[in-house]
Amino acid sequence: MTRLISFLRTNVGSKVVLAATGAVLFLFLVGHMLGNLQIFEGPERLNVYAAFLKSTGELLWGARAMLLVAVTLHIATAVKVTLANWRARPVGYAYRKDIETDYAARTMIVTGPLVFLYVAYHLMMFTWLTTGPGYSETDVYTNVVSAFQVPVISIVYIVAMLILGTHLYHGIWSMLQTVGISNPRYRWLRRTVAPVVAIVIAAGYIAIPVAVLVGIVK
Amino acid sequence: MELNAKIPSGPLEKKWEKHQFDMKLVNPANKRKYKVIVVGSGLAGGAAAATLGQLGYEVNCFCYQDSARRAHSIAAQGGINAAKNYQNDNDSIFRLFYDTIKGGDFRSREANVYRLAEVSSAVIDQCVALGVPFGREYSGYLANRSFGGAQVSRTFYARGQTGQQLLLGAYSALSLQVALGQVKMFPRHEMLELVVTDGRARGIVVRNMVTGEVTSHTADAVVLATGGYGNTYYLSTNAKGCNATAIWRAHRKGALFANPCFTQIHPTCIPVAGEHQSKLTLMSESLRNDGRIWVPKKADDQRNPRDIPEGDRDYYLERKYPSYGNLAPRDISSRAAKQVCDEGRGVGPGGRGVYLDFVEAIGRLGESVIRERYGNLFEMYEQITGENPYKQPMRIYPAMHYVMGGLWVDYNLMSNVEGLYVIGEANFSDHGANRLGASALMQGLADGYFILPCTINDYLARISPANRLKTDDAAFKQAEQDVQQRTTRLLSAKGTRTVDSFHRELGDLMWNNCGMGRNEKGLKEALAKIPPLREEFWRNVRVPGSAGDFNQSLEKAGRVADFMELAELLVYDALQRDESCGAHFREEHQTPDGEAARDDERFSFVSAWEFKGVGQTPVLHKEPLVFESLHPTQRSYK
């Protein structure tokens, strides 16, 4: 236990926590996306899937609890590390040039909270059903379609997914690097896989409102 | 003054073993009561401080750099010699001993050099144990390369950064001792005075280079590992901070200075680019394996080198030394380059350079082979000069590199001042009149890891730590006052010239009159010019800032002030040594074909100089060199 505590206390340990919780959230994103994409198979398929999820009962709550823990740790550690990073350079440079880093990497601490805010809104709309135009407990399909038929909701969703994609773009490669999955020979692979995966996930999610807006899904 | 080198009796190969047995020892439980000061944290100082700490002594280690890891040993490129005979090529302790003595032109002590060769093997073992990533064969065994002046492959290397890796090894060992509290490091501290009472070294006075604070440090023994005085010449391959202040202050306090005129010039350095030049960069000698050295036949030939036809070129080394050609030893190729430049045939800015041309090798071997062999050196050259050596011949010129001379020490590496030890480049002991490549690292580490930690016991066992002076002793107070007075004098001159301008002038004078070739007229001229320059320095130097803070101009001023005194001694020694030997080439003494003509009858001795006051003629003491195992012969590289 003392080993675990001292491990978590260091910056490297914190980064590993960020990577591990990030991995959990990433896996959720993949699963959630695959589930959602069933919308293209028609109302019945999606509603059966939703009903199935609900029928798992404790399992669902277990998964939700895990996600909740992962999100909490992810955010808490990110805040801790970010504060440590800010403290590490109390006086900034008059002029500093970025050479290697990119927009995604520099904005992790901004894209993270934005995604979090959106997730809250998203839960309100589709899980708690406290906002948005659809209010059926059982007809998820209609809820989604009627929500995305409102252009503002779709646009907000698309923007949120682009932000999520940006977060993932740096997050995926960063996760591999942090837990030490690194070999100079396969370096190019890591650097290519991360953007591809990020794009696939963002595109997968964005496909739904776009399909609703253009009328493929109605 | 009688110079006793304290060389143990008995056969050469038994001397060190016998001596180790004969030495008095300090009881392990008592070691922590003794305190040793080590000045310098390079290969010799770092290794010594770490090892003394391991033995249980309380050690204080001082360096002027901001970290012990930055000592100039770090810049050594080529490698480190050891008589391992891993290559099965007839190497042995005796052969390494022989090569070193011969390379030094029979001006070093047999017993010291033999011991160096003897411990060389353990040095490599120690470095490997500390994690030095030496070059390896595919089998996993250590690799070797050959180096100048030897016919065997006995040089261990870590790419072109051997010095760096060896130093980091010693630095890591030192770091452990610091963590254990056994060694206390004082980085950014410069030793400005040695305290001697009753003929014994008692401690030092240092200046904290950040705060300007001057403090005394007392100890039972003082070890100087402060490197060489090559920066007397202003431009050299030494680091900008390398200085002679520690050894010069010790010299002024009675330590004899041995063979100051033995200064080595390295033939393959990048030439001076202009007035702004602050130091010279060495290019590994290995370039001469494939490059051909030439200058135009006509003086003042301004054509592009590629437009000069073969017939108008003079491959002077190949012409003069047909069998060694471009691989002639350091001193010989350096002098030859100077000679052609003196004839007005030098190339590049100021006419001080010769071509090192790879076009023939590229044609023969292909550019890729050359790139593989020398790629990093070519890049370095291009970085500095902006010229592409694959297309255009390199320009090179000799530069001041290493000094064989230094404070006189006996077999125990103790100077004539009791309790004052001098190790590494700072002493004179092992390289005679010329050092072989890859031997400086060997000596530094041998002194630091193995020899000093052994011999110092004998001294410490004979004294009591109870008799250590307190820092409030009058001798320390006096020394602090001297330091402060000197500083005040430098700051209050408020003249018109900068420290650098004086240093440059001194350097030019030394390089021209006491550089690669020396003659009586030039040396006497230098002796006449140095005192007035020194006098002008003290009168007309401008040192800005104050004594009580970080003041790099003040640091430089103190060092240059000491170079001004040391330079004079160097010239005295060069004038006195009326022979040519090794790197000391007196133009009056050469064989008909221009080789160094040694005079064993008159000069088979170590010159050890005693300080008599600034501007006073120093007194020469001679330690005769006795050769029992070897017979001095004429070096020939024809």
Next chain:
Amino acid sequence: MKLMLKIWRQEGPGKKGALVAYPMDDVSPDMSFLELLDTLNEQLIGKGEVPVAFDHDCREGICGSCGFMISGEAHGPAKLTTTCQLFMRHFKDGDTIIAEPFRSRAFPIIKDLVVDRSSLDKIVQAGGFISARTGSSPDANAMLIPKNKADRAMDAAACIGCGACVAACPNGSAMLFTAAKISHLGLLPQGQPERHQRALRMVNKMDELGFGACSNHGECEAVCPKGITIDFIARMNRDYMRASTTETMEPVKRV
């Protein structure tokens, strides 16, 4: 060429500093950046002003003494280059160049461009060594080290400890420096006995000294004059994780 230098001038620790402009005429493209500062300092002394303080020593790119930010980049615009090996031909006539000290909480400013990097020494003192007593070592060839391992260790060992990685890191992290040392010793068989303790001690020390965390920006690698890659950081993380599961950190002590 003509250049405009803007240099951070600060009298001492805790004093207020500012960028001061110095127009430079007659700059030779064959000058190194430090020689340009030498020239400026000669002029300043001539005018009775205090010269610019900057760390430097070997001027061959190996001692690691020199280094400051040059127009926003540690060691300036040339790749794989220390400040002392940066020549003015990399700049254009009329350029404005900003020189600022390396900034990090762990590198307090001493004066002008000079910072105190002794925190890097402290990281090494925490565990960057193999505790091999002088004289205790077996024959150097008693231990076989595959060439690729030795080469890889050398890649990491090439670090000159200049601190550019810390300076360039948006988080002021010393991970590249620490990872290079941990990897150098951890790749070699000699380094195995202390491998776990080394990783634990050095990683903890970094935090204690106030260095930031790694966010995998890669800025450190981009400015490293010795081309040390962030693959070593991944390796250090791996080592640290393994060490954390198998050992508890102990202080450095004598046997």
